[in-house]
Amino acid sequence: MAGEEIISEQLPQEPSSARSDDADVEVEREPGAPAPAELDPETRARRDAALRKVRKFGDPVLRASALSVERFDATLQQEIDRMGELMHDALGVGLAATQLGILHRVLVYRAYPDDPLVALVNPALEWTSEELEVAEEGCLSLPGVHVDVERPLRVRVRAQDEGGKELEVEAEGLRARVIQHELDHLDGVLILDRISREARKQAMRAMREAAEGAPHAGEQAAAPDPTETDARADADAA
Secondary structure, three states: OOEEEOOOOOOOOOOEEOOOOOOOOOOOOOOOOOOOOOOOHHHHHHHHHHOOOOOOOHHHHHHOOOEEEOOOHHHHHHHHHHHHHHHHHHOEEEEEEEEEHOEEEEEEEEEOOOOOEEEEEEEEEEEOOOOOEEEEEOOOOOOOOOOEEEOOOEEEEEEEOOOOOOOEEEEEHHHHHHHHHHHHHHHHHHHHHHOOOHHHHHHHHHHHHHHHHHHHOOOOOOOOOOOOOOOOOOOOOO
């Protein structure tokens, strides 16, 4: 279609439900990134500073629906650049504007370190595959939480880039999962809403434990704890 860019991946033809090799990944943590306890002091400090800017569970903005972007200008570009930088510093693979308290329908993601940063403005899910997969997801807004979430393996999304150009994005596996995770954020949906009641109770308990171990406002972050498991990835890889 004229004026439209298509970003796609080669999609396998396997119509079945499965748990993929990318299962047990933390959707909002960079694949292959070391656990917080293994980070060098500079990277750890940069990550902590970025995470302080991310809205956490209980903030009403995480339950709000983002508004469509109508102006494609330098301010929007600055917003996207900032989101990309914060996501990188937080060792994340995806970030939605609402996680920074901005009610714009904008998300950024980079599923793998060698991927380019992709910004989707006004994204809308057009199609999902019947084939599903289960993978463990974490979230920068839910410290300490890692839960199994079932999602479609492949998706097609229509959106605009930072300049307003129409995009059609086809993705599978981890990339599709990250996109769906961030789209949920833009609709006020959290991974807690996609799990069982019992799993949600366990997740809330994990968040309380993570909060008890976090420094209070104004206090300096404690030295890395070698037993810390927050923001880990259990396999190759939001």
